[in-house]
Amino acid sequence: MAATARPRRSVLYMPGSNVRALEKARSLAADGLILDLEDAVAPDAKVEARSNVVAAAGSYGQREVLIRVNGLATPWGQADVVAACASQADGILIPKVESADMVRQVEAIMAANNAPDSMKIWCMIETPLGVLHVEDIAKASPRLGGFVMGTSDLAKDMRCLHTTLRLPFIAAFNLCVMAARAYGLAILDGVHLDLSDDEGFVASCTQGRELGFDGKTLIHPKTIAAANAAFGPTEKEVAWAQTIIAAHAAAEQDGKGVVVVDGKLIENLHVVTARQLVAEAEAIKVLEADLATA
Ligand SMILES: CC(C)(COP(=O)(O)OP(=O)(O)OC[C@H]1O[C@@H](n2cnc3c(N)ncnc32)[C@H](O)[C@@H]1OP(=O)(O)O)[C@@H](O)C(=O)NCCC(=O)NCCSC(=O)C[C@H](O)C(=O)O
Numbered sequence: 001m002a003a004t005a006r007p008r009r010s011v012l013y014m015p016g017s018n019v020r021a022l023e024k025a026r027s028l029a030a031d032g033l034i035l036d037l038e039d040a041v042a043p044d045a046k047v048e049a050r051s052n053v054v055a056a057a058g059s060y061g062q063r064e065v066l067i068r069v070n071g072l073a074t075p076w077g078q079a080d081v082v083a084a085c086a087s088q089a090d091g092i093l094i095p096k097v098e099s100a101d102m103v104r105q106v107e108a109i110m111a112a113n114n115a116p117d118s119m120k121i122w123c124m125i126e127t128p129l130g131v132l133h134v135e136d137i138a139k140a141s142p143r144l145g146g147f148v149m150g151t152s153d154l155a156k157d158m159r160c161l162h163t164t165l166r167l168p169f170i171a172a173f174n175l176c177v178m179a180a181r182a183y184g185l186a187i188l189d190g191v192h193l194d195l196s197d198d199e200g201f202v203a204s205c206t207q208g209r210e211l212g213f214d215g216k217t218l219i220h221p222k223t224i225a226a227a228n229a230a231f232g233p234t235e236k237e238v239a240w241a242q243t244i245i246a247a248h249a250a251a252e253q254d255g256k257g258v259v260v261v262d263g264k265l266i267e268n269l270h271v272v273t274a275r276q277l278v279a280e281a282e283a284i285k286v287l288e289a290d291l292a293t294a
């Protein structure tokens with residue numbers, strides 16, 4: 001599956017200490033999973049959680065699996081990265097990244113521990129310094145795979161409020177999406193903490209898609225379907241994409257670079273977006289078929 005078309009509509013966190021959640025995730029329709037060793041795991045459970053996630057990481061079929069390690073400055077971070085290198089995870093997610101150097105330290109540990117070339121580094125952007133340095137972070141390593149917004153930590157450090165429209169985060173969201181797109185990285189929106197607020201959850205997904213995120217990070221399985229619906233292309237969007245791809249190809253055959261379809265001007269740039277959308281829809285079908293056979 002091409003990295004660019006990899007579905008990331010819904011990416012579910014689960015504590016590495018929760019064996020039932022790690023098992024349950026095998027049957028859940030999330031596009032990706034974050035097996036957490038950091039904030040969701042109590043200090044006394046960190047070592048056991050590490051062996052749980054390393055054992056589980058290869059058991060989720062084609063879904064993308066990230067292991068969120070503890071920071072390197074903690075007593076567990078270094079050993080988490082070393083253990084993750086030997087797992088079948090697709091990537092290592094570093095919390096609270098604030099500089100390119102923090103990425104390079106993890107990159108060096110991965111190289112020293114023979115992590116496969118395909119194993120990516122993902123960064124949580126969740127502090128003011130992380131946001132301010134996001135472009136440096138984006139180009140820190142060829143192993144970079146993407147960013148995850150950590151809006152809970154960011155709100156704490158910014159001393160801002162979690163509001164319905166999320167206006168306090170908009171500048172950070174825009175900067176991080178720009179950096180991700182400029183350097184060909186994926187980017188996921190932060191979590192919605194109020195599990196009783198279905199309407200607010202859907203609104204934040206709609207906003208996240210409008211802002212350019214690939215998908216949303218989640219804390220509970222009951223939110224997976226709504227995230228998949230909000231971030232996935234609709235049948236109508238796929239049909240429109242196929243129509244304009246065909247119409248533009250026909251126009252090119254006639255030596256034209258533009259065409260009008262249903263009153264709308266279609267140029268090559270629209271075809272590029274349409275092709276991405278069709279590729280994503282196809283990748284979703286492949287992933288859903290894989291889940292159905294799990
Ligand atoms: C929030 C929870 C603690 C709730 O757990 P629970 O009380 O067990 O929920 P339910 O009884 O409603 O669960 C129903 C079934 O679903 C399974 N389940 C629940 N949550 C998950 C999950 N995350 N992954 C997989 N499976 C899950 C239960 O086992 C039940 O199944 P069954 O046994 O068949 O009945 C819990 O949802 C939870 O722990 N969520 C994840 C919390 C977490 O990981 N937090 C850290 C990441 S968020 C973060 O750090 C943000 C970021 O860093 C920032 O700064 O913004």
Ligand SMILES: [Mg+2]
Pocket residue numbers: 039095124126150152153
């Ligand atoms: Mg956090």
